[in-house]
Amino acid sequence: MNPIKHVAIIMDGNGRWGLKKRKSRNYGHKKGLDTVEKIIKASIKNKIKFLTLYAFSTENWKRPKKEIHFLFNLLENYLVNKITQLNKQNIKLKIIGNKKFSKKLNNLLISSEKKTSKNNKLQINLALNYGSKNELVDTFKIIKKNNIKINEKNISNNLFTKNIPDPDFLIRTGNTQRLSNFLLWQLSYSEIFFEKKLWPDFNENDYNKIINKFKKIKRNYGNI
Numbered sequence: 001m002n003p004i005k006h007v008a009i010i011m012d013g014n015g016r017w018g019l020k021k022r023k024s025r026n027y028g029h030k031k032g033l034d035t036v037e038k039i040i041k042a043s044i045k046n047k048i049k050f051l052t053l054y055a056f057s058t059e060n061w062k063r064p065k066k067e068i069h070f071l072f073n074l075l076e077n078y079l080v081n082k083i084t085q086l087n088k089q090n091i092k093l094k095i096i097g098n099k100k101f102s103k104k105l106n107n108l109l110i111s112s113e114k115k116t117s118k119n120n121k122l123q124i125n126l127a128l129n130y131g132s133k134n135e136l137v138d139t140f141k142i143i144k145k146n147n148i149k150i151n152e153k154n155i156s157n158n159l160f161t162k163n164i165p166d167p168d169f170l171i172r173t174g175n176t177q178r179l180s181n182f183l184l185w186q187l188s189y190s191e192i193f194f195e196k197k198l199w200p201d202f203n204e205n206d207y208n209k210i211i212n213k214f215k216k217i218k219r220n221y222g223n224i
């Protein structure tokens with residue numbers, strides 16, 4: 001049975017779900033947040049230590065301003081209302097990606113990270129303004145500037161995910177099969193599960209099915 005330390009998720013399909021319900025894309029995002037909460041709970045039940053969620057990519061800035069605004073508002077309200085609860089549940093929040101948002105949101109993100117920094121039940125890595133190519137370029141710049149030797153360990157140690165084990169597996173919902181510039185280095189040996197359901201329809205049962213499938217996989221890492 002494979003142990004699970006780290007699960008990464010591309011939460012795709014909110015927009016389509018909202019439109020399918022004859023409502024708005026933003027309605028889908030709102031429902032998507034309910035799924036986030038369900039999956040956090042289920043991760044704790046399954047004793048998973050790291051959960052990395054792709055919430056906003058460097059490419060998502062191309063979306064209409066109204067949708068971007070809605071997403072960051074949703075996040076802001078979520079943190080204002082829920083950070084104390086997350087803290088009580090011994091959950092640590094870490095932002096991966098460049099914090100280039102409004103001063104208000106930046107401060108909220110920093111204070112939320114600080115407040116939960118000592119927690120150790122589950123670490124949620126929230127990918128915000130995250131792009132893997134951008135992360136790698138920044139890492140190589142740091143390595144060059146500090147005259148650090150180039151090797152796999154030193155590259156890993158200068159990513160946003162330093163000190164975090166690589167994901168055991170990635171889930172992408174929404175019936176789309178691509179990585180979309182997410183954790184390209186870190187996912188190099190992860191199992192990948194593409195899920196047909198749209199993110200707001202994804203539930204604890206679907207998650208547990210994937211977890212059980214993963215546990216049974218024979219992982220050879222190039223060996224036989």
Ligand code: FPP
Pocket residue numbers: 011012013014015016017029030032033036054055056057060071074075076078126174199
């Ligand atoms: C991708 O679906 C989803 C996003 C870009 C945003 C993810 C946000 C949430 C799950 C809710 C908010 C989360 C937090 C932490 C506040 P899409 O909109 O690209 O779906 P589509 O492929 O149907 O267009």
